[in-house]
Amino acid sequence: MVASAASLWACSPAYQRSPQTNPVLADLVDYRNGLTLLREGRADEAIVMLKRCRLANPSDPAVINAMGLALLYKKDHAGANKAFAEALKVDPGFMEARNNRGVSLMDEGKLDEAGKDFEAVLDGSAPAEKVNARFNLGLLATKQKRWDDAERHFSLVLIDDSKYLRAFRERGLVRMAREDFRGALEDLLRFLKDDPTDPIANYNAALCLLTTGRRDLAIRYMERALEAAPESDEGQRAHRFLDAERNRGASAEEVR
Numbered sequence: 001m002v003a004s005a006a007s008l009w010a011c012s013p014a015y016q017r018s019p020q021t022n023p024v025l026a027d028l029v030d031y032r033n034g035l036t037l038l039r040e041g042r043a044d045e046a047i048v049m050l051k052r053c054r055l056a057n058p059s060d061p062a063v064i065n066a067m068g069l070a071l072l073y074k075k076d077h078a079g080a081n082k083a084f085a086e087a088l089k090v091d092p093g094f095m096e097a098r099n100n101r102g103v104s105l106m107d108e109g110k111l112d113e114a115g116k117d118f119e120a121v122l123d124g125s126a127p128a129e130k131v132n133a134r135f136n137l138g139l140l141a142t143k144q145k146r147w148d149d150a151e152r153h154f155s156l157v158l159i160d161d162s163k164y165l166r167a168f169r170e171r172g173l174v175r176m177a178r179e180d181f182r183g184a185l186e187d188l189l190r191f192l193k194d195d196p197t198d199p200i201a202n203y204n205a206a207l208c209l210l211t212t213g214r215r216d217l218a219i220r221y222m223e224r225a226l227e228a229a230p231e232s233d234e235g236q237r238a239h240r241f242l243d244a245e246r247n248r249g250a251s252a253e254e255v256r
Contacts, residue, residue, distance in 0.1 A: 028053055031063055038066070043073040061087040065097045072104050080104045095126035099133055106140055115140055131160050135167060142174060150174045165194050169201050176204060181211045199225045203234035206241075219245060 034049035050067045068083030084101035102117030121133035138153030154171035172187030185208035206221035225238040
């Protein structure tokens with residue numbers, strides 16, 4: 001019943017996000033423009049900018065890390081992993097690059113290696129990246145269907161940062177897998193307060209409502225999922241559900 005997670009970049013800011021601009025690099029036009037293009041999804045243009053910036057700043061880990069993110073967006077895992085490793089070679093304490101490499105490895109299906117990177121971030125000294133690593137460990141546990149561990153990681157994220165909204169959605173999906181539909185609905189609705197058009201949250205909230213017999217309200221959330229992303233898996237499932245509901249209503253009218 002649980003809908004699959006969105007694509008890697010579509011999950012932003014969740015387990016992968018564009019890096020914040022490094023103050024030391026604030027005057028580097030190509031770096032700043034490259035990050036802007038990457039956030040807009042224009043990865044090829046971003047790569048051109050970042051290559052130019054890297055030629056001028058070959059030893060700056062932030063520039064190398066940004067290039068890794070651009071390659072990761074393109075699903076070039078080998079290139080991305082190489083870039084993140086190079087950034088860490090320049091600065092072994094640059095936890096953002098280690099987190100990002102873990103994300104790339106997880107996306108490849110190399111879950112054990114990814115877990116080592118996330119655990120290393122937890123052992124590091126970058127508080128913000130620790131929260132991201134904890135979230136990533138939750139996603140890793142979800143992939144491995146270790147529901148107890150996944151829920152625990154997402155709960156710890158929310159204890160550390162109650163505004164880490166993606167943790168509500170992901171914990172809600174985990175709770176659905178555990179058939180805790182009441183808890184799942186609470187998490188999904190909390191997420192939808194800030195992102196009301198998310199198709200995954202709307203669709204799964206509808207499924208939770210169906211388990212409690214609140215069919216009319218479930219239909220509203222199905223309609224929102226369809227409206228938000230008609231071509232997505234959730235949108236298509238919602239469309240099939242709504243078609244079945246209309247047919248059911250028509251059959252009932254014929255009987256009367």
